[in-house]
Amino acid sequence: MKKDISTEEKILDHAGQIFKMKGFSGARMQEIADSAGINKAMLHYYFRSKKMLFDKIFENILDDFQQNIIITLNDERSWENKLTALSEKLYMFVYHNEDIPIFLFNELHMNYNFFSEQLFKFKEIKKSSFFKQFMSEMKKGNIIKTDPLQVLVHIFSGIIFPVVAKPIISSMGDLNDKQFDQFLLERKKIVPEIIIQYLKNTGV
Amino acid sequence: MKKDISTEEKILDHAGQIFKMKGFSGARMQEIADSAGINKAMLHYYFRSKKMLFDKIFENILDDFQQNIIITLNDERSWENKLTALSEKLYMFVYHNEDIPIFLFNELHMNYNFFSEQLFKFKEIKKSSFFKQFMSEMKKGNIIKTDPLQVLVHIFSGIIFPVVAKPIISSMGDLNDKQFDQFLLERKKIVPEIIIQYLKNTGV
DNA sequence: CCATAGTTTAACCATTTGGTTGATAAGTTA
DNA sequence: TAACTTATCAACCAAATGGTTAAACTATGG
Incomplete structure (x- = not known):
């Protein structure tokens, strides 16, 4: 039941930076994951798709x-x-x-x-x-x-x-x-x- | 020796439109080729790479x-x-x-x-x-x-x-x-x- | 202390994408 | 017309990319 908010926020934070820098089509899911120091599957676990994120x-x-x-x-x-x-x-x-x-x-x-x-x-x-x-x-x-x-x-x-x-x-x-x-x-x-x-x- | 300028210009023209609409990373070489009504290989024949184009x-x-x-x-x-x-x-x-x-x-x-x-x-x-x-x-x-x-x-x-x-x-x-x-x-x-x-x- | 739900990971997959190739057509020149 | 250069194409390729999966790990409440 415990909601570890830190991973989700980490994603939002790092994805934000990368989207701002490279735009939607220029940003890469792997790059976001690397930047946030997490596994790429986490992005989909928390936000389902690139578009939704x-x-x-x-x-x-x-x-x-x-x-x-x-x-x-x-x-x-x-x-x-x-x-x-x-x-x-x-x-x-x-x-x-x-x-x-x-x-x-x-x-x-x-x-x-x-x-x-x-x-x-x-x-x-x-x-x-x-x-x-x-x-x-x-x-x-x-x-x-x-x-x-x-x-x-x-x-x-x-x-x-x-x-x-x-x-x-x-x-x-x-x-x-x-x-x-x-x-x-x-x-x-x-x-x-x-x-x-x-x-x-x-x-x- | 004859330089058929029409294909090259066609590429520049249509690629221009698509790049302007979608940006560099959003544009697709295939889409440009289709739009110009030519084969994708022509893009590389005339301009070598997406970046150069x-x-x-x-x-x-x-x-x-x-x-x-x-x-x-x-x-x-x-x-x-x-x-x-x-x-x-x-x-x-x-x-x-x-x-x-x-x-x-x-x-x-x-x-x-x-x-x-x-x-x-x-x-x-x-x-x-x-x-x-x-x-x-x-x-x-x-x-x-x-x-x-x-x-x-x-x-x-x-x-x-x-x-x-x-x-x-x-x-x-x-x-x-x-x-x-x-x-x-x-x-x-x-x-x-x-x-x-x-x-x-x-x-x- | 274990059953259960939530979290994380490595490996994998299908598709897309930029780019290449080898053959073929179409001019050009001699 | 034969030799040669330029233009065009269909098929192909390797890498990248968004997304999935199944197993493992973690925490917590009963």
Whole structure:
């Protein structure tokens, strides 16, 4: 009856790393087993198939990502502070999980229809208090007339994209890893500033 | 002596499509052959190995992408018009090649060191006339003090990222394909506006 | 202390996959 | 037309890969 959770967690942990690095089709079951220091049959014992193992991991990562966003957009702050906090959150997230964004987008791209259910949770974002605040301020004339989704995507793009395109951007600017980190840090500051300034520019 | 180019091009064409859709490790040589309507041995006859076939295709795509950018940044316009033109160019590029960005970034991510030579060409961007114009205007005080690479990355992020993250963004906004296209079209307009306005805001 | 359920392993299996081969066809040249 | 090069194909191969199995080990509760 005893459920030794350590093996199962070990699998999730190591499989996660390998899937993130190599994607679904690039990852090998044997490699995951070796990495976790267990027998390959254990993978099937706990998760039945490669696909099922992958799905569990993918869902966890997607949830984690979405939760990070939704919490920030729903807490108690002004809309400006939410945008700044969102930049900060996304920055921290990508800084500590450099390969998650590209992994997520790539797997979603290759298997769009399959994951469509899992994507439903992102609809919550539209219902977040950020959207309500934003619309309200817009009506009052304190914010330029804009689609709030565009605003969020400005932040997502501005912070997440550089990590996704890191090899190309590093090459463009001839940046080593340390310089790239600095570049990203600077963006975290500048991106919300630009957007907020633009949105408040109602008089012109 | 006659070089029948049609088979070779057929391979490049169909292999390109499949690699872009499934990535290197997800693509199958047999599938490529079937798609091109030729025998699998032909793939090896013309390109020796999967990797070599892939590399040729990858290089072409990367070149194409880089050329698009460099030409725009080097032609005869003001820096503002270059940013607007760059948005337009990138928009057209991603609109007609929806799966290229994620393909490029993913393969670069999975095999960073290997492609590092191919990335050298992106260093040209720093030498483009855009950078010179920008620095010059900055000295004159017509532009707020900013790293021009950050400015370019604003544009890249703003236009390319939405395509990369299309499944998630579509889900957030509950957009169908047509609505997403509209969303992207709107961004093409708004993104350079925001940046340019920010850069010119020197007096405040 | 043993019966039972859960856990782990080595060996195995069927299929897929990238790649090869040897023969054959189709141009090209002289 | 004969010699030669280039292009194409069906059949084949060895290795890799996801998955299975049957036996062994471990723990725990009665």
